[in-house]
Amino acid sequence: MRKSRGKGGLWETVRFAAILFVIALLLRTFIVAPFSIPSGSMLPTLMIGDFLFVAKWPYGYSAASLPFGAGSDGERWLGAAPERGDVVVFRYPGGGDDDYIKRVIGLPGDTVQMRDGSLWLNGEPVPKTRIADYLMPISLNSPCRTVGEESERIVEGPDGAPVCAYPRYRETLPGGRSYAILDQARIPADDTLPIAVPEGHYFVMGDNRDDSEDSRFPTSVGGVGLLPADKLIGRAAILFFSTDGSAAFSNPASWVRAARWDRIGRSVER
Template sequence: MADSADPAAPSASAKPAKPHSEARDTAWFVVKLVLIVFIIRSFIISPFVIPSGSMLPRLLIGDYIFITKWNYGYSKYSLPFSMPLIPGRILPGTPKRGDVVVFKAPPANKEDWIKRVIGLPGDTVQVRNGQVILNGKPIPKVRIADFTLPVTPNFSCEPVFQRIENGKTICHYPQYRETLPSGYSYKVLDLGNQPIADDTQVYTVPAGHVFLMGDNRDNSEDSRFPQVEGEGIGFVPIKNLEGKAVVNFWSTDGTASWVLPWTWFSATRWNRIGEGF
């Protein structure tokens, strides 16, 4: 009688185990990491760095902020490089007047810009003598103390606004507080009469769009100007909104040098970290 098979012996059909591969493990880790970052940046929260002074006094060049991505719904502009993976807009939401939003700037819809929501669909907006008229009623605008900021590599101003204080050049800009009908208020800069920006026609915001303005009213290309790439943006489709600004998480005045680590700390504007909207 033939001997029975040894149960401990390997089956002839069993496949040999794959050898351990550090390269494969590393590649799989990188794939998972990229996927997690993609999901977080696209649907939850994303960083944004302030490149210009159009939102002074609230935002300075060199500020780093977080924006939340769920507030206004999702479109392809929510995704990195505007990947066309989302048809139209899902989970839509309408911003509130006063929200500070990051969006893809029309007409090219390629660059990320940041402005404040002033008009919603159906609103009328006009600027007369530098004062915003919303739905036929002037938004209260009250003069407050000058906005002041030292001249640094990240910030300069025209000589007419400069003063020397304790050996440093300080910019002094005329500052005002505007208050929306909801009671929400914020600060704006108004540097003087600008014929085109300070006196406009009456704009009626179409459905599915918003009217956006920079807080630095005389240095902001925004919805007051027709859509021209790199200049005016006209009415901005709500689907272009990528998220709502919520908090500063870093700020630098531009004096740091990568090869001088101690300057990373001296250049940091510590008082701006954690400042919310």
């Protein structure tokens, strides 16, 4: 009898583990997936070392968002289209398996242009208001990276520690969606020709406008170009962890010290 119970116990354990695996696979495939922020292109909204959940159901599913590239390129099933202002994760349209994160600025049928560092949509300027500087704590994974040496400003933060001060603005899209952006310096991408967004594509930009390779740049030079809808993976939802990069993998206690506790649980601005 003991031997029989032992076999039954092993089978129940295996069956339970298999069920958990299937549930986790279904959740990751159709509901949410984790994503980590590798660069500062979305400052001040997202920092290097942020880990967030990406909601996969709002925009439906495609070969880019399903495991093993299931489906055909150019196809998307279920879901709705992104809205202006959504922060989206997508498969890089220039090839490969890299995933990027940017904010949707232009929808199909829109015309997007940058003039003297300001965004224009359909021939109208998008309101841009100067607000207080963004004070970013300097850490191992978040150095004071600036565009041009003249842009670097390291000042004393509220707690006495050095922080990187970035010029910050509030941009408000048609319809009222509002979010903060950084505008550090004058760069060539501050002035572009009008770009018409074709059907089935989106114009995306990083919130750190002068340090983002986005739809202002074609894939031939490392930019995103106009983003095809079938490359969408999902909408950025909520931060579940954030680290300053000082943790050692072999020392679990260091992860507690390295965690940016004030960022955990934040919803991503939409």
